[in-house]
Amino acid sequence: SAVISQKPSRDICQRGTSLTIQCQVDSQVTMMFWYRQQPGQSLTLIATANQGSEATYESGFVIDKFPISRPNLTFSTLTVSNMSPEDSSIYLCSVGKSDSGHGYTFGSGTRLTVV
Amino acid sequence: GQNIDQPTEMTATEGAIVQINCTYQTSGFNGLFWYQQHAGEAPTFLSYNVLDGLEEKGRFSSFLSRSKGYSYLLLKELQMKDSASYLCAVKDSNYQLIWGAGTKLIIKP
Numbered sequence: 001s002a003v004i005s006q007k008p009s010r011d012i013c014q015r016g017t018s019l020t021i022q023c024q025v026d027s028q029v030t031m032m033f034w035y036r037q038q039p040g041q042s043l044t045l046i047a048t049a050n051q052g053s054e055a056t057y058e059s060g061f062v063i064d065k066f067p068i069s070r071p072n073l074t075f076s077t078l079t080v081s082n083m084s085p086e087d088s089s090i091y092l093c094s095v096g097k098s099d100s101g102h103g104y105t106f107g108s109g110t111r112l113t114v115v
Numbered sequence: 116g117q118n119i120d121q122p123t124e125m126t127a128t129e130g131a132i133v134q135i136n137c138t139y140q141t142s143g144f145n146g147l148f149w150y151q152q153h154a155g156e157a158p159t160f161l162s163y164n165v166l167d168g169l170e171e172k173g174r175f176s177s178f179l180s181r182s183k184g185y186s187y188l189l190l191k192e193l194q195m196k197d198s199a200s201y202l203c204a205v206k207d208s209n210y211q212l213i214w215g216a217g218t219k220l221i222i223k224p
Contacts, residue, residue, distance in 0.1 A: 001160075033212075042202060042216040043158070092157055104148075104212065106157035 002027050002095050006107030013083055013114050020079045021110045023093035028073035033104070034066070035092040043092070049076040083114045117141045119215035121203050126221045127193055135188045135201050135218045143208020149177050149188045150202040152217065158202055162188070190220075198222045 003026040013019050023032065032049040046066055047055040055068040070076045080087050090111050096104030119139045127133040139147070146165040150158035164170055164179035164186060176189040188201055203215040 043214045045212070104160070106159075109157045111155075 001105050002029055004093060004095060004105060004107040006093055006110060008110055009108060010111040011113070013112065015084055015114055017083055018079055018081045019083065019112060020077050021091055021093070022077050023075070023107050025074045025095055029095040030073070031096055032070065032076045033094045033096075034068060034076075034078045035094060035106075037090045037092060037109075039089075046078070046091075049078075080112065083112075085114045088112055088114045117207065117213050119203055119205060119213055121201075121215045121218045123216070124219045124221065126223060127190075129193055129195060129222055129224050131193050132189065132191050133193060133220065135190075135203075135220065137186045137188070137203035137215055139184050139186070139203070139205045139213070139215075141205045141207045141213055144181060145206040145208065145210055147177075147179055147186050148204045148206070148212070149175075149186075150204065151199050152202060153199045161201075193222050195222050195224070 005024045007022055011019055034046040035043045036046055037043050045058050046061045047057040047068055049055050049068050049070040051070045051073050065081055067079045090109045092109045093107040094104045121137045146163055148163050149161040151161050152158040161175055162170055162177040164177050167179055167181055169176055169178045174191045179186045190197055198221055200217040200219050202217045204212045206212055
């Protein structure tokens with residue numbers, strides 16, 4: 001299965017600023033996903049990052065707040081913009097094949113605290 | 116709407132067996148996954164079921180009944196390191212993963 005390098009692993013940010021999270025995969029993957037996981041909660045899909053086109057956002061998430069880049073099949077970034085304390089969460093990238101039974105692989109996560 | 120239900124928390128004793136249930140109602144079905152997530156870490160893949168029946172993998176087994184919208188994860192010979200959250204996820208007709216809220220498993224000596 002793919003190996004994902006996600007960074008930063010954690011950050012403490014000031015309200016109103018932005019943070020960009022990076023995910024680098026060791027192989028080309030078609031589908032890359034960005035999730036948020038708030039303390040004690042399960043995973044919430046933010047968007048699917050598509051190579052060469054705009055990301056597909058889930059209900060409740062918008063591009064202005066969470067811009068995503070996917071310049072090639074091995075790399076993606078998620079930016080959390082104009083942060084507020086409510087954005088404090090763990091952000092995870094994940095890769096997988098739509099028809100794969102081998103499961104989806106996750107990056108190690110970015111623990112974001114907004115103060 | 117789409118929904119996945121699993122117990123919030125379970126407690127079991129080291130060396131024992133525990134069964135974590137998951138029921139789902141989704142628009143279509145293209146497989147069910149179980150993941151393990153230790154506190155502060157990313158989820159790791161445990162098992163995948165797409166056909167009815169039991170899949171065994173070492174101390175862990177996963178069962179699926181599509182007609183009942185039901186799955187369980189069976190953990191045998193529990194070890195302290197098995198203390199974690201266990202997440203059930205279903206791939207729907209659009210190949211989107213729908214996640215349960217997770218079951219926190221506490222293992223006591």
